[in-house]
Amino acid sequence: MNFNIQGLITGADRSQLAQLPGGNFLIHQKAQEDFLSLVELAAKDGIDLGIVSSYRDFSRQLATWNAKVRGEKAVLDSEGVELNIKNLNEEELLFAILRWNALPGTSRHHWGTDIDVFDINTTPEGYEIQLIPSEISQAGPYHKLGIWLQEMVTVKKSFNFFRPYQEDLGGVAPEWWHISHGPTAQVLEHELSIDIILNIVDQSEILLKETIKDNIEEICAGYVFNIHSFNN
Ligand SMILES: [Zn+2]
Numbered sequence: 160m161n162f163n164i165q166g167l168i169t170g171a172d173r174s175q176l177a178q179l180p181g182g183n184f185l186i187h188q189k190a191q192e193d194f195l196s197l198v199e200l201a202a203k204d205g206i207d208l209g210i211v212s213s214y215r216d217f218s219r220q221l222a223t224w225n226a227k228v229r230g231e232k233a234v235l236d237s238e239g240v241e242l243n244i245k246n247l248n249e250e251e252l253l254f255a256i257l258r259w260n261a262l263p264g265t266s267r268h269h270w271g272t273d274i275d276v277f278d279i280n281t282t283p284e285g286y287e288i289q290l291i292p293s294e295i296s297q298a299g300p301y302h303k304l305g306i307w308l309q310e311m312v313t314v315k316k317s318f319n320f321f322r323p324y325q326e327d328l329g330g331v332a333p334e335w336w337h338i339s340h341g342p343t344a345q346v347l348e349h350e351l352s353i354d355i356i357l358n359i360v361d362q363s364e365i366l367l368k369e370t371i372k373d374n375i376e377e378i379c380a381g382y383v384f385n386i387h388s389f390n391n
Pocket residue numbers: 268273274275336337
């Protein structure tokens with residue numbers, strides 16, 4: 160086990176991160192310049208690209224995970240509607256959470272290469288961003304951003320950013336807001352393996368640990384490696 164690799168995968172090693180202008184968000188050094196170029200391009204098209212979330216460490220991902228298992232945070236179905244988790248067995252609960260939340264240790268946000276974005280310009284006063292599919296519907300606040308982002312990715316004007324959750328591949332639900340810096344993320348992607356993920360899970364205080372271990376191959380194949388690839 161290479162500790163350095165595991166540290167980078169789980170976000171424990173912050174040595175590759177840089178602070179974005181404005182202060183609150185960390186991003187991988189190698190993704191910073193491209194992200195700022197994307198923000199500049201967006202501005203030319205009338206979009207004020209803001210960040211909901213960029214780098215997140217393991218403990219934050221773990222806190223969200225455990226809160227969902229305990230029923231302290233809503234677990235949503237594919238349309239973004241809250242599920243009654245009392246009706247689910249442990250395995251069903253596990254896969255319901257995975258639709259919207261990465262297993263701690265496998266989140267691409269640990270790497271600093273992946274960012275959840277929104278448009279500051281079209282956010283109504285007092286509006287709380289939910290990051291759900293309906294927000295880019297015709298009537299939603301981020302309709303314009305959703306179309307613009309996909310267009311830039313498709314015509315390869317997105318400064319190496321791509322959308323790993325662009326369409327529904329049966330694992331993670333499509334996330335219009337989630338972008339990833341392809342060349343930088345790929346390096347980490349290649350280091351991820353079932354063995355490393357099992358090791359991370361084993362060492363953690365994660366709820367549903369045994370159910371996760373029993374289903375680790377399906378989790379990795381369906382939710383970790385199952386993304387829209389940068390090279391497509
Ligand atoms: Zn995200």
